Amino acid sequence: MNNGNEEKETKDIKGQKGKGVDIGTVFVKCAYTDSDEVIFKSQRNAFFEVEYAGFTITKKIFDDRGIKYVIKDDKLYVVGNDTLQFANIFNKETRRPLSNGVISSTEKEALPIVELLIKSVVGEPAVKDEIVYFSVPGEPLDADFNIIYHIKTLEGFLKTLGYTPKPINEALAVILSELADKDFTGIGISFGGGMVNVCLSFMSVPIFKFSVIRAGDWIDQQVAMAVDEAATRVSAIKEFSLNLSREKELGKIENALSIYYNDLIGYVIEHIKQELDKAGGGPAMAKPVTIVLSGGTSLPKGFAHRFKQILDHLKFPIPVGEVRMAAQPLSSVAKGALIAARSEGDNSQTSASNRANGSILERR
Numbered sequence: 001m002n003n004g005n006e007e008k009e010t011k012d013i014k015g016q017k018g019k020g021v022d023i024g025t026v027f028v029k030c031a032y033t034d035s036d037e038v039i040f041k042s043q044r045n046a047f048f049e050v051e052y053a054g055f056t057i058t059k060k061i062f063d064d065r066g067i068k069y070v071i072k073d074d075k076l077y078v079v080g081n082d083t084l085q086f087a088n089i090f091n092k093e094t095r096r097p098l099s100n101g102v103i104s105s106t107e108k109e110a111l112p113i114v115e116l117l118i119k120s121v122v123g124e125p126a127v128k129d130e131i132v133y134f135s136v137p138g139e140p141l142d143a144d145f146n147i148i149y150h151i152k153t154l155e156g157f158l159k160t161l162g163y164t165p166k167p168i169n170e171a172l173a174v175i176l177s178e179l180a181d182k183d184f185t186g187i188g189i190s191f192g193g194g195m196v197n198v199c200l201s202f203m204s205v206p207i208f209k210f211s212v213i214r215a216g217d218w219i220d221q222q223v224a225m226a227v228d229e230a231a232t233r234v235s236a237i238k239e240f241s242l243n244l245s246r247e248k249e250l251g252k253i254e255n256a257l258s259i260y261y262n263d264l265i266g267y268v269i270e271h272i273k274q275e276l277d278k279a280g281g282g283p284a285m286a287k288p289v290t291i292v293l294s295g296g297t298s299l300p301k302g303f304a305h306r307f308k309q310i311l312d313h314l315k316f317p318i319p320v321g322e323v324r325m326a327a328q329p330l331s332s333v334a335k336g337a338l339i340a341a342r343s344e345g346d347n348s349q350t351s352a353s354n355r356a357n358g359s360i361l362e363r364r
């Protein structure tokens with residue numbers, strides 16, 4: 001039974017305090033340190049309703065097997081990684097407590113489910129009022145909602161668990177995780193499931209940040225409509241076999257995926273150009289800016305190359321140096337949030353770069 005995926009990275013660590021948590025539309029992930037390792041714990045941010053007759057036996061077997069669930073108003077919801085197994089057996093779709101990067105307004109049971117999932121990855125605080133940085137999206141440029149309710153609700157859950165919660169922009173977290181060698185200067189982009197988040201930062205200080213509500217889910221839906229297939233099938237092909245460096249002899253679904261990947265990348269770049277424009281044509285950076293790409297939607301082979309091609313085609317207004325993939329595209333937000341937490345816990349008078357980098361040094 002899947003009780004939470006756990007991955008480890010070896011690190012040089014000073015101290016153990018502080019955690020980072022990425023609360024995404026598709027996954028909830030926590031990064032924390034244990035001895036000389038950074039541990040990533042994740043759960044699928046999903047739930048599945050099962051018929052529940054109130055039998056103690058159901059609860060007992062779920063407890064024995066470590067299956068996470070919430071019971072509310074005579075209903076039982078399996079939550080987290082085990083939802084996939086249940087959805088397959090019952091041949092139905094899982095549901096999600098988040099939609100487009102924020103707590104769903106239409107899923108009534110979203111709150112207790114998100115709370116349980118956060119608790120299961122974050123665990124108990126190591127010390128009283130331990131700092132936890134949690135990722136939040138930027139204000140969406142293409143949708144009419146704000147993120148205040150989302151932030152305050154997550155903050156409340158983490159406080160109840162005994163933490164001192166602090167929000168960090170998702171794309172800034174990517175920059176903290178990936179651009180230490182560039183003094184945390186550059187553009188971080190997280191291509192997620194419900195949103196794409198972007199931040200331009202100068203020495204870890206955001207110049208602008210925003211989100212758009214097109215991302216992996218949008219690609220699945222658009223392709224599904226275009227070729228009249230189920231979105232889950234489209235998503236499976238996208239995740240397991242899409243190769244964006246192939247341009248010829250594509251199947252019908254792959255071809256549609258390639259078209260919508262182009263559209264999404266172009267859409268994001270156009271919004272960055274608009275924000276640069278608003279910021280007076282862009283900051284006068286001394287060096288060409290580095291762009292770092294992360295998130296599940298950036299995983300297909302050839303994604304960075306495709307991004308560069310479209311960037312060249314759309315004539316980006318400021319000089320771009322390197323376009324690079326995050327070292328671990330699915331973990332960089334949680335890791336960046338951990339770096340922020342560790343950096344805050346360190347009271348020495350070192351520079352921002354030394355603080356963030358010295359606390360968690362890669363040994364790759």
Ligand SMILES: Nc1ncnc2c1ncn2[C@@H]1O[C@H](COP(=O)(O)OP(=O)(O)OP(=O)(O)O)[C@@H](O)[C@H]1O
Nearest residue numbers: 024025026027192193194195216239295296297299
């Ligand atoms: N190998 C893969 N190839 C292509 N897409 C993938 C792959 N693995 C996951 N994805 C897609 O990535 C998306 C999830 O990415 P991620 O985990 O970064 O999102 P999230 O952080 O939970 O969501 P968000 O940031 O939008 O709130 C989904 O759309 C999923 O289909």
Ligand SMILES: [Mg+2]
Nearest residue numbers: 024190192333
């Ligand atoms: Mg994300």
